[in-house]
Structure formats: structure tokens, C-alpha cells
Amino acid sequence: MADVKPRIKLDRKQVKKGDLVEVKALVSHVMETGQRKDSAGNLVPRKILNKFVCTVGGKEVFSADFEPAVSANPYIQFKFRAQESGPVVLTWIDDDGSNIVGQESITVS
């Protein structure tokens, strides 16, 4: 899963201190619920992204715990208040322990 590239969009990257920045992110993932059966009648084991974290300049600004009821190819949209220039890092944690990471950056003037 490491080669999955999330699509991340910030509504603007040049901001004034204290401005709100909107983040939209989409990542490809089956989000297998663990409730479905395959054609042989066996339960398909659960495999979802169970956690999402966004940090700006190393500081967490938003996170979410996903349950199987989050749709496949999870989409997430949220905002944060810009304080200083730095990387905006988005991390999704898979049930199998692997991570999907995406990065953008903002410049605060």
C-alpha cells in the first residue's frame, strides 16, 4: 500500500497568520468492512484505514478515527488555523500497520 499516492488540495498556500486553510484529501483504499462474504461464503477480513492525522509544522491540528462505516476511497475535508509556515503532513494508518503519507506546505506571512 506504500505506493498509494493520496490526492491533497489546500484552498490556498499563501496565507496570513490566523487565516483558515481548508484541506481536502482523497486516498484510494478498499475500506473492507469485515462484514462482507466472498462468493464461497467466507467472511472477507476487515481491512480499513482506521486513523487519519494531519499535522502542520509537526503539530497536530486535526485527526479522525475511521470505522468500517467510512466509504471506500475515504474522502476527508477539514480546516485549520495557520500559525506558521511549514509542511502540512497527512497520514492514514492501515489496519495492517502500514501508513499512507501525503505532504503539502503552507507559507504564512
Place this chain on the structure above:
Amino acid sequence: MEFTINRRRALAIAAAGAAAASLGMRVDPAGAANDTEKLIRKFTGGKSPAEGRVSLDLPEIAENGNTVPMTVSVESPMTAEAHVTDVLVVADGNPRGGVVTFHFSPASGVAEANTRIRLATTQRVTAVAKMNDGSFFAASKEVKVTIGGCGG
């Protein structure tokens, strides 16, 4: 002869119908009683959340239960003194009640998030917000689902 077969069939159908009905009766309360209540109680520590401040935006009718857009926002100044810490979203008609939990902080600036969720059937979705002062607010919305999510 023909009459008896018909009668037997009729009896069989009636019996099957009764069985299905009783099954339905048993399934229904179980369907409504997934772990939603328990999750909310655990989240609030037994407190009952107040109405207001939370707005839950979902379509009235979802054509595809596999991906239903949902926006949750909570009125709050989001300062260090007064902010939203967590928002729990549950759905009472899914196999399991939990949907998503959002974690906010003053750095979030605004307590608002949007994602897409799965809804197995027509049901009630509830969002419960936890404030840093220990108070809770909730909002819920009924969503009609035309095609259920969660596969199966």
C-alpha cells in the same frame, strides 16, 4: 385431490409467512439495537447530551448508501478556553454503530469536517460533540437510503 394440495400449500405458505413474521419481529429490535446507545454512553460517560450547537448535514434521501456525503459542524469559538475536543458520529441501522470520530483542537480554528459514509439502510445518524468544559451537544438526522451500503 386438487383441493387438498391447495390447502396444504396454503397451510405451508401461511406457516412460512408466520415464521417469517416472527423472525422479522425478532430481527427488528435487534436491528435497531446495535451498539449506538452504548457508544454514546461510553463517549459521554453517561451524561445525556443537550440539543443544539451541532449541525449535521446529510441528504434527506441517499440514492447510494455506499457513499453518503456528511458534514458535521459545531458552533464554538475554538479558543484555548472554549473549544470542541471530539465529535462522535454513530448510525443506528448499520451492522455496527460507530461511523467516525473527529478530534479537534484550538489549532483546528473551526470545528467542521466532511467525509463520506456507508449507510446499510434507512436510519438515524447522530453526532455528539464533546466540549473542553465537559459538556455535550448532539444532533441527529434521519436518512432514507434507496440502495444500501456495506455490501453483503
